[in-house]
Amino acid sequence: MGIEIERKFTVTGDGWRAAAERVQPMAQGYLNSLAALEGGGQRASVRVRIEGDRAFLNLKSREPGHTRQEFDYPVPVEDARQLLALCVGGRIEKRRHYVRHAGHLWEVDEFIGDNAGLVVAELELASADEAYARPDWLGIEVTDLQRYYNLALAERPYSRWDPVEREPPLR
Amino acid sequence: MGIEIERKFTVTGDGWRAAAERVQPMAQGYLNSLAALEGGGQRASVRVRIEGDRAFLNLKSREPGHTRQEFDYPVPVEDARQLLALCVGGRIEKRRHYVRHAGHLWEVDEFIGDNAGLVVAELELASADEAYARPDWLGIEVTDLQRYYNLALAERPYSRWDPVEREPPLR
Numbered sequence: 001m002g003i004e005i006e007r008k009f010t011v012t013g014d015g016w017r018a019a020a021e022r023v024q025p026m027a028q029g030y031l032n033s034l035a036a037l038e039g040g041g042q043r044a045s046v047r048v049r050i051e052g053d054r055a056f057l058n059l060k061s062r063e064p065g066h067t068r069q070e071f072d073y074p075v076p077v078e079d080a081r082q083l084l085a086l087c088v089g090g091r092i093e094k095r096r097h098y099v100r101h102a103g104h105l106w107e108v109d110e111f112i113g114d115n116a117g118l119v120v121a122e123l124e125l126a127s128a129d130e131a132y133a134r135p136d137w138l139g140i141e142v143t144d145l146q147r148y149y150n151l152a153l154a155e156r157p158y159s160r161w162d163p164v165e166r167e168p169p170l171r
Numbered sequence: 172m173g174i175e176i177e178r179k180f181t182v183t184g185d186g187w188r189a190a191a192e193r194v195q196p197m198a199q200g201y202l203n204s205l206a207a208l209e210g211g212g213q214r215a216s217v218r219v220r221i222e223g224d225r226a227f228l229n230l231k232s233r234e235p236g237h238t239r240q241e242f243d244y245p246v247p248v249e250d251a252r253q254l255l256a257l258c259v260g261g262r263i264e265k266r267r268h269y270v271r272h273a274g275h276l277w278e279v280d281e282f283i284g285d286n287a288g289l290v291v292a293e294l295e296l297a298s299a300d301e302a303y304a305r306p307d308w309l310g311i312e313v314t315d316l317q318r319y320y321n322l323a324l325a326e327r328p329y330s331r332w333d334p335v336e337r338e339p340p341l342r
Contacts, residue, residue, distance in 0.1 A: 031203075031213060031214070031215050031217060031230070032202075032203060032207065032212070032213055032217075033207070033212040033213065035212060036203065036204070036207045036212050036213060041203070041204040041206060041207050041212070041259065042202060042203055042204065042207060042259060043202070043257045043258075043259060044202050044254070044257045046202060046203075046217050046230075057228070057230075057244065059202070059217075059228075059254065059257075061257055069253060069257070071246070071250055071253075071254065073228065073244055073246060075242070075244060079242055082240060082242075083215075083230065083242065086214045086215045086230075086232055086240070087214075088211075088212065088213060088214060
């Protein structure tokens, strides 16, 4: 188990592409609904993810703010395919680009499928107050905006967002 | 992943104790609520179980009848302790006795804690119509009676059952 401190941001422009070291296609889904977590019927999300020839089962506690307990276990890819078929909501497909900037490794998720058009950047930090340099392609922080949660995107993808939701206020 | 065909019965008397080969204490809980499965908000249960110095994460599809897809993964016991704290409903504690009878291995679960007084026997079969001999301590079949699901027992333990629920009709 790890304690995860993660911050999420929108991305503006394509400046990050040139600095991407590696790209990993991912498909993932959730065994629980967002409503179950919101309504208190469940205290952790359960995610199935396939990354190329590897697959993982991930459990993440639902807690306010940026800090969560996270558990991640490798599972056979064939199991993951069958588990994806048991997921509720839709399947999330994205290309994760790893982008190094000023000593931090950013994960830039470029969504495809129902969420095409959405690009977000995530940064994992060792502590909640760890300093980091902002790349110039970074937009506003959306860590606590529920519609950006992958679990929320599985149920209400970017293609169904209102225009105003796609243009958050400038930082 | 395995396909599980399991039948569950009440147990009458203590005749099974003398034939028990081995006993395994277990503590388990569920990351999902029964309501989430019942309401269609979730299509698989997610169970955490500690058995002595081993622990497992188990996912079981919710399907009518006796046949379910089941996935079982070993996890570190320390992870399982933390995951149990994220479970909803109560913790289930039981002693599982392994009892061989006429070529089949029965699992006799003797519940303790909030479910003390309840004893059920489970039999895993290779096919839905596989024949088996009934031990004389076997009561009625309760495979499809929801209140006997471990997930249901986590939320409404045997100690809270009405007297009539504890005395099912004779076979």
